[in-house]
Amino acid sequence: ETGVTQTPRHLVMGMTNKKSLKCEQHLGHNAMYWYKQSAKKPLELMFVYNFKEQTENNSVPSRFSPECPNSSHLFLHLHTLQPEDSALYLCASSLGLSTDIQYFGAGTRLSVL
Amino acid sequence: DQQVKQNSPSLSVQEGRISILNCDYTNSMFDYFLWYKKYPAEGPTFLISISSIKDKNEDGRFTVFLNKSAKHLSLHIVPSQPGDSAVYFCAASGINSGNTPLVFGKGTRLSVIA
Numbered sequence: 001e002t003g004v005t006q007t008p009r010h011l012v013m014g015m016t017n018k019k020s021l022k023c024e025q026h027l028g029h030n031a032m033y034w035y036k037q038s039a040k041k042p043l044e045l046m047f048v049y050n051f052k053e054q055t056e057n058n059s060v061p062s063r064f065s066p067e068c069p070n071s072s073h074l075f076l077h078l079h080t081l082q083p084e085d086s087a088l089y090l091c092a093s094s095l096g097l098s099t100d101i102q103y104f105g106a107g108t109r110l111s112v113l
Numbered sequence: 114d115q116q117v118k119q120n121s122p123s124l125s126v127q128e129g130r131i132s133i134l135n136c137d138y139t140n141s142m143f144d145y146f147l148w149y150k151k152y153p154a155e156g157p158t159f160l161i162s163i164s165s166i167k168d169k170n171e172d173g174r175f176t177v178f179l180n181k182s183a184k185h186l187s188l189h190i191v192p193s194q195p196g197d198s199a200v201y202f203c204a205a206s207g208i209n210s211g212n213t214p215l216v217f218g219k220g221t222r223l224s225v226i227a
Contacts, residue, residue, distance in 0.1 A: 004156070033214065040122075042115065043157075043202065043217040056214060090156055097214060101147070104156030 003027040006091050006105035013081065014113050021076040021108045023091030031097050032074040034066060037088040037107070049074060050097055081112045116140045117205050119218035128227045132190040136203030136218055139184065143205040147215065148177060148188050151200045160201075161188070193225045 004025045013019050023032065034046040048056035049068040063085075065077040074091055090107045094100040118137045126132045136146075144165035149157035163170040163177045163186065170177050176189045190197055200222050204215040 006156075040219065042117070042219045045214055045216075048214050092156070101159045101162070102215060104149075104158070106154065106156050 004091060004093055004103050004105035006089075006108050008108060009106065010109045010111075012111045012113060013078070015081060015083070017081075018077070018079040020078065021089055021091075021110075023074040023076075023093075023105055025072055025091075025093040025103070027093060027095075027103060029093035029095050029103070030071055031094045031100070032068060032071070033092040033094075033102065034074065034076050035090040035092065037090060039087075043090070047076075048097070055097070078110075081110075083112050086110055086112045115218070116143075117203055117216050117218040119201075119203055119221050121221050122219070123222040123224070125224045125226060126193045128195060128225055129192045132188075132193045132197065132223055132225065134188040134190075134201050134203075134221050134223065136186050136188075137184060138186075138205050140205070140207070140216075141184070142207040143216075145206050146177070146179060146186050147204045148175075149202040149204060149217075151202065151220070157202055190223075193223075195225050195227050198223055198225045 007022045031050045036044045046060045047066045052068050063080050067075040088107045091105045092102040094102045116139050147162040148160040150160045151157040161172050161175050161177050163179050168179050179186045200220040202220045203218040206215045
């Protein structure tokens with residue numbers, strides 16, 4: 001248990017559905033991250049929030065919409081996804097950016113049909 | 114272009130022997146390096162790190178070596194145990210290049226055979 005909880009663990013959705021991924025941390029961290037892990041690819045950073053403000057958006061398509069209402073919660077809203085968006089979506093948090101160790105959740109395995 | 118490269122997708126080692134996992138980077142601004150370990154159905158967990166002011170950092174059975182001139186780091190696990198079987202990710206960031214988030218490699222799957 002790393003202190004970072006992601007729900008749901010598994011999600012199957014159609015291309016016209018709207019769903020949300022949730023991440024919660026109780027570590028007192030100020031930075032939160034969304035990563036995408038596809039088969040045989042490196043972890044891809046999607047979004048970074050520091051003190052609830054978005055500091056990075058790595059050219060992510062607008063069908064992925066993050067929301068960070070406070071330092072403990074991070075959401076990823078999904079709509080009109082494509083089958084190639086099927087992947088493991090990981091949330092992480094750290095005390096600060098850069099050198100601070102990131103603690104990861106177990107991930108949400110997403111399948112888009 | 115990948116800034117952090119782990120060229121071996123997999124590695125098999127006999128229990129009790131040394132496991133050596135390699136990582137190369139291209140960005141000379143990177144000055145802080147970490148290794149993460151990932152079991153199936155779990156998120157990556159932090160294992161060990163090294164700053165560029167050092168060339169070696171040791172924690173129990175795990176040692177990370179950094180060769181700045183070659184832009185290369187390696188993780189040594191000795192003795193290897195079956196429980197070490199996992200995917201290992203190398204990651205890098207730059208302290209002096211601002212608050213840049215970590216860049217990860219693709220990972221190396223280590224199998225320790227009993």
